[in-house]
Amino acid sequence: MPDNDFLVFAGSSNVSFVNKIVETIGISLGSVEIKRFCDGEIWVKYGENIRGREVFIVQSTNPPAENLLELLIMIDAAKRASSKSITAVIPYFGYARQDRKDQPRVSITAKLMANLITMAGADRVITMDLHAAQIQGFFDIPVDHLYGSSIFLDHLSNLSDNLAVISPDVGGIKIARAYAKMLHAGLVVIDKRRPKQNLVEVMHIIGEVKGKDVLLVDDLIDTAGTFLSAAQALKAEGANKIYGAVTHPLLSGPAFERVNSAEIDKLFVTDTINFDLSHSEKIKILTAAPLFAEAILRTFNNESISSLFNIDKG
Numbered sequence: 188m189p190d191n192d193f194l195v196f197a198g199s200s201n202v203s204f205v206n207k208i209v210e211t212i213g214i215s216l217g218s219v220e221i222k223r224f225c226d227g228e229i230w231v232k233y234g235e236n237i238r239g240r241e242v243f244i245v246q247s248t249n250p251p252a253e254n255l256l257e258l259l260i261m262i263d264a265a266k267r268a269s270s271k272s273i274t275a276v277i278p279y280f281g282y283a284r285q286d287r288k289d290q291p292r293v294s295i296t297a298k299l300m301a302n303l304i305t306m307a308g309a310d311r312v313i314t315m316d317l318h319a320a321q322i323q324g325f326f327d328i329p330v331d332h333l334y335g336s337s338i339f340l341d342h343l344s345n346l347s348d349n350l351a352v353i354s355p356d357v358g359g360i361k362i363a364r365a366y367a368k369m370l371h372a373g374l375v376v377i378d379k380r381r382p383k384q385n386l387v388e389v390m391h392i393i394g395e396v397k398g399k400d401v402l403l404v405d406d407l408i409d410t411a412g413t414f415l416s417a418a419q420a421l422k423a424e425g426a427n428k429i430y431g432a433v434t435h436p437l438l439s440g441p442a443f444e445r446v447n448s449a450e451i452d453k454l455f456v457t458d459t460i461n462f463d464l465s466h467s468e469k470i471k472i473l474t475a476a477p478l479f480a481e482a483i484l485r486t487f488n489n490e491s492i493s494s495l496f497n498i499d500k501g
Contacts, residue, residue: 192214192239192241192366192487193241193242193243193483193487194217194219194235194237194240194242194243195208195209195212195214195216195217195245195483196216196219196233196242196243196244196245196261196265197216197217197219197241197245197246198221198240198244198245198246198247198255198257198258198261199221199248199254199257199460200246200247200248200254200298200310200460201246201247201278201438201458201459201460201461203441203458203461204232204245204247204410204459204461204475204476205245205459207458207474207476208245208479208480209480209499210476211477211480211483212473212480213485216236216297217233217234217235217336218233218234218235219231219233219234219261219338220232220233220234220253221257225489227253229253229256229257229260229261230388230472231257231261231262231264233264233265233268237268237269237270238269238270239269240270240271241270241271241272241274241487242265242270242271242272242273242274243274243276243455243483243486243487244258244261244262244265244274244275244276245272245276245278246261246275246276246277247256247277247278247279247280247281247459248277248279248280248281248300249281249435249437249460250281250437251268251438251493252279255281255300255303256460257303258275258277258304259307261463262275262304262307262309263308263409264436265306266307266308266309268320272310272311273309273310273311274303274310274311274312274313274483274486275309275310275311275313276310276312276313276314276482276483277304277312277313277314278314278315278457278459278460278475278479279315279407279434279435279459279460280297280300280314280317280318280322281300282296282297282317283296283297283310283317283318283319283322283459283495284296284297284298284440285297285299286298286318286319286321286325288320290412291416294484297318297319297322298362298499299323301322301326301327301345302325304326305326305328305485306328306411309328309466310328311328311329311330311331312326312328312329312330312331313330313331313333313479313483314330314332314333314337315332315333315334315434315457315459315475315478315479315480316333316334316335316406316434316435317332317406318405318406318407319358320332321374331482331486331492332481333478333479335406335432335434335457335475336362336365336366336369336495337478338473338474338475338478339366339432339455339459339473340366340369340370342455342471342473343366343370343402343430343432343455344370346370346400346402346430347399347400347428348410349372349398349399349400349404349427350373350399350400350401350402351367351371351372351373351374351375351394351395351399351400351401351402351426351498352364352366352367352372352373352374352375352395352401352404353375353376353396353401353404353417353421354374354375354377354404354413355377355379355404355405355413356376356377356378356379357376357378357415359404359405359406360376360448362404362406363376366402366404366432369450370402371476372402373395373399373445374391374392374394375392375393375394375395375396375401376393376394377388377391377392377417378392378393379413379416379417379436380392392395392421392424395426396421396423396424396425396426397424397426398427399404399424399426399427400426400427400428400429400430401421401427401428401429401430401464402430402431402432402433403417403418403429403430403431403432403433404432404433405431405432405433405434406433406434406435407433407434407435407436407437408431408433408435408436408437408442408454408456409437409438409439409440409442410429410439410440410441410442410445411438411441411442411443411445411446412445412446413450414431414433414446414449415445415448415449415456415501416453418451419449419450422450428452428471429449429450429451429452430451430452430453430454431451431453431454431455432454432455433454433455433456433472434456434457434459434473435456435460436456436457436459436460436462436470437460438460438462438466443466443467446467446469446470447466447467447469451469452469453469453470454467454469454471455470455471455473456470456471456472456473457472457473457474457475458473458474458475458476459475466477471478
């Protein structure tokens with residue numbers, strides 16, 4: 188594919204991931220200069236003409252908040268350089284956990300992020316495994332929501348002949364049910380209570396896990412508190428091997444220590460967030476780059492990408 192058909196640019200949050208995307212597509216990475224003044228202020232300049240061209244900016248918005256600000260500035264710079272269209276490709280959409288006003292005097296940050304990205308000048312968003320699917324409705328521009336299940340299923344299909352899929356909370360039942368159906372496995376739900384941020388208390392397990400291998404599925408893993416508590420509860424109920432399939436590996440604070448100490452045999456994650464794999468031998472990274480590469484190509488060619496984000500509803 189010729190380089191001048193469209194341009195893909197990388198923010199600094201995960202350049203290696205974007206390199207995999209353009210390598211899969213067969214184009215060169217777009218030239219953009221991102222600098223910081225001594226006080227940390229971000230400066231962006233595109234290194235080639237983008238007037239009248241379709242631009243895809245790839246940037247995950249995991250902390251620090253500069254990743255989000257960098258994305259906004261890149262969108263603004265592309266808009267002011269008269270690009271034909273701007274697609275914000277956000278492999279991990281951060282600040283999505285605050286998606287409703289569940290207590291007084293708090294922000295709905297997921298809606299705020301959607302407003303900021305739209306107002307900066309993005310024409311479309313491509314993302315994967317949002318913390319809540321309804322966040323798509325927070326945007327006033329088209330959103331293509333990809334699912335990580337297509338990445339994981341090939342690696343999970345031969346895990347066990349006696350498998351149960353575990354939803355770590357009631358909110359994850361839909362995705363867990365889909366995994367269970369596609370893997371021909373049973374479905375189990377963990378009823379948990381969260382007294383405060385990053386602290387989980389497992390209440391009880393709904394379903395049968397005794398003598399079974401289990402697969403915990405979730406959209407993200409942060410401090411791994413949920414996983415540690417779930418693994419302990421599952422083992423106490425007689426589960427055999429414990430596996431995890433989590434799309435976005437935030438892995439902050441004591442996460443690696445918890446993963447290493449937990450009775451988890453293998454944790455599968457994707458590369459939407461850049462991290463040092465040397466911290467744990469239990470973690471296996473599966474690349475999401477081909478999925479995003481195909482989504483970018485189909486978006487540019489005005490083709491349907493429904494096959495990329497369809498998920499078996501169970």
